[in-house]
Amino acid sequence: MTAMEAYPAASDEAIIEVEHVSAGYGAHRVLEDVSLQVRRGEIMVIMGGSGSGKSTLLRCLLGLHRPCNGMVRLYGRDIAALSGRQWTALRKKIGVAFQGGALFNSMSVGENVCLPLREHTRLAPNTMQIISRMKLEMVNLAGFEHLMPAQLSGGMLKRAALARALVMDPGLVFFDEPSAGLDPIVAADLDNLILRIREATEITLVVVTHELESAFKIADRITVLDRGRVLMTGSVAQVRDSTIPRLRNLLTRTAEQQPLDAEQYLRRLTGGTD
Amino acid sequence: MNPGGLRGFTERLGQRAAGGVEDFGYGALLLAESLYWLVLGRWWQQPVRLRAMANEMVEVGVMAIPVLSILSFANGAMMAMQGIYTLREFGAESQVITGLAVSVTREFGVLMAGIVVAGRSGSAIAARIGTMQMAQEIDALRVMGVAPVRYLVSPILVAFVVMMPLLTLLADSMAMLGGGLISMRELDISFATYLERVGSALTPADLWQGLVKSLVFGVLIAVVATTNGFNASKGAEGVGRATTRSVVLSISAIVVADMLFTFFLIL
Numbered sequence: 001m002t003a004m005e006a007y008p009a010a011s012d013e014a015i016i017e018v019e020h021v022s023a024g025y026g027a028h029r030v031l032e033d034v035s036l037q038v039r040r041g042e043i044m045v046i047m048g049g050s051g052s053g054k055s056t057l058l059r060c061l062l063g064l065h066r067p068c069n070g071m072v073r074l075y076g077r078d079i080a081a082l083s084g085r086q087w088t089a090l091r092k093k094i095g096v097a098f099q100g101g102a103l104f105n106s107m108s109v110g111e112n113v114c115l116p117l118r119e120h121t122r123l124a125p126n127t128m129q130i131i132s133r134m135k136l137e138m139v140n141l142a143g144f145e146h147l148m149p150a151q152l153s154g155g156m157l158k159r160a161a162l163a164r165a166l167v168m169d170p171g172l173v174f175f176d177e178p179s180a181g182l183d184p185i186v187a188a189d190l191d192n193l194i195l196r197i198r199e200a201t202e203i204t205l206v207v208v209t210h211e212l213e214s215a216f217k218i219a220d221r222i223t224v225l226d227r228g229r230v231l232m233t234g235s236v237a238q239v240r241d242s243t244i245p246r247l248r249n250l251l252t253r254t255a256e257q258q259p260l261d262a263e264q265y266l267r268r269l270t271g272g273t274d
Numbered sequence: 275m276n277p278g279g280l281r282g283f284t285e286r287l288g289q290r291a292a293g294g295v296e297d298f299g300y301g302a303l304l305l306a307e308s309l310y311w312l313v314l315g316r317w318w319q320q321p322v323r324l325r326a327m328a329n330e331m332v333e334v335g336v337m338a339i340p341v342l343s344i345l346s347f348a349n350g351a352m353m354a355m356q357g358i359y360t361l362r363e364f365g366a367e368s369q370v371i372t373g374l375a376v377s378v379t380r381e382f383g384v385l386m387a388g389i390v391v392a393g394r395s396g397s398a399i400a401a402r403i404g405t406m407q408m409a410q411e412i413d414a415l416r417v418m419g420v421a422p423v424r425y426l427v428s429p430i431l432v433a434f435v436v437m438m439p440l441l442t443l444l445a446d447s448m449a450m451l452g453g454g455l456i457s458m459r460e461l462d463i464s465f466a467t468y469l470e471r472v473g474s475a476l477t478p479a480d481l482w483q484g485l486v487k488s489l490v491f492g493v494l495i496a497v498v499a500t501t502n503g504f505n506a507s508k509g510a511e512g513v514g515r516a517t518t519r520s521v522v523l524s525i526s527a528i529v530v531a532d533m534l535f536t537f538f539l540i541l
Contacts, residue, residue: 063416064416084421085318087419088320089419092419096417096418098413098414099410103411104406104411104414105409105411115420119320119418119419119420120419
């Protein structure tokens with residue numbers, strides 16, 4: 001059973017709109033003319049192999065990387081046109097769980113989860129503590145608030161990062177590679193947690209992953225990136241049944257054989273000299 | 275030298291120069307943004323936290339007291355020994371106290387404090403921010419709507435500006451003490467006489483010169499360390515390089531700044 005079948009359809013209102021975005025690093029283009037929409041309440045999985053541009057797209061969505069072309073709108077607002085104050089206000093409505101957790105090593109788990117509250121609210125310390133415990137409870141980390149990040153396992157780190165991402169009750173949460181580096185049981189547990197959280201909070205989730213099983217389990221819709229371009233966007237069933245050759249290769253884990261060009265090969269070996 | 279070699283050399287030189295200008299500009303921006311948050315943070319409801327400043331002050335200032343005291347004491351004693359040895363040839367060894375008092379308060383106290391702080395705290399700050407950069411902690415701050423410069427740099431800047439003058443006074447005192455013990459033994463004078471001669475040799479301007487320099491050195495070390503931390507890349511090796519670069523550049527910057535100060539204040 002996919003997430004789509006288990007959960008009522010998302011609304012048509014687009015929370016994220018990406019229009020013809022191209023981005024790169026220096027002369028190296030990573031994304032080329034990427035367009036997609038994420039609707040309120042849905043779980044959108046951005047899927048693709050290594051080097052497909054997933055992480056760069058995520059950085060563009062978070063305002064950490066400026067696209068060279070195109071536009072990104074969050075909650076209907078062009079993020080390139082936002083002032084510092086408007087960005088800060090918008091970011092309070094967004095939670096992000098990074099791939100490695102990105103917890104602050106000098107703080108305990110509880111302090112990490114409390115940090116956004118401490119910076120953006122004037123709640124009493126006791127209230128903050130209660131809220132952070134509630135969020136840790138939500139991700140099955142109750143009682144671990146006194147531990148330091150270095151004392152947590154990979155799965156616990158990701159769950160603590162998710163608790164921090166949820167602490168401001170955001171409407172939109174980004175989760176970068178939730179299953180990466182985890183054993184299948186812990187990864188499956190994290191997928192269930194994502195589904196439970198969506199059910200309990202009705203938030204919109206954007207999950208970046210290269211794990212097929214995880215993507216098919218949690219996604220309402222999937223956007224498949226390949227070599228910096230959108231290969232297709234569709235429901236789990238549509239992606240599964242797709243006949244696009246490169247997507248089939250990804251689904252069947254088949255490496256594409258590049259035809260060998262002897263001249264180019266020699267040029268690569270000699271560093272481009274004749 | 276073959277033309278390719280010359281071309282490669284000039285290209286590398288050009289890249290280094292451009293990188294230096296870029297780093298300088300980045301450091302200036304960090305300083306400006308840091309001051310901006312210190313002045314206007316409260317108005318934007320994003321104040322620089324007092325607790326963060328206090329923590330940095332302990333790290334930069336209080337923790338440096340033992341090593342700075344020992345080094346300054348030893349430096350003062352060595353200066354007195356060398357001065358007495360040199361001036362004895364001219365029968366002017368009693369003048370060592372004047373030389374010691376003036377050179378320590380104007381130059382060596384603040385220089386010693388600067389070098390110790392750059393080596394201890396400058397490197398630690400560059401390593402800390404560099405590691406945070408690698409672990410995406412800086413990105414995490416940004417996406418949480420917390421300005422990294424306000425959260426990380428402003429408290430460091432305040433700590434350096436507050437603690438450097440205090441550490442300079444400590445270095446001055448310990449160097450005087452070290453020099454005093456040698457002078458008492460070699461010149462056969464009492465500690466009260468030594469202090470009296472130090473007092474008559476110094477003017478308030480001597481002390482001020484050292485203290486003003488200490489403020490400038492504090493800002494320089496803070497900016498160089500944080501700039502190198504934020505610009506760290508390429509994993510653990512990059513953090514190591516940023517740390518080394520921070521120490522070398524901080525010490526170079528304070529020595530050159532010291533020379534310029536002395537040139538404009540004395541000549």
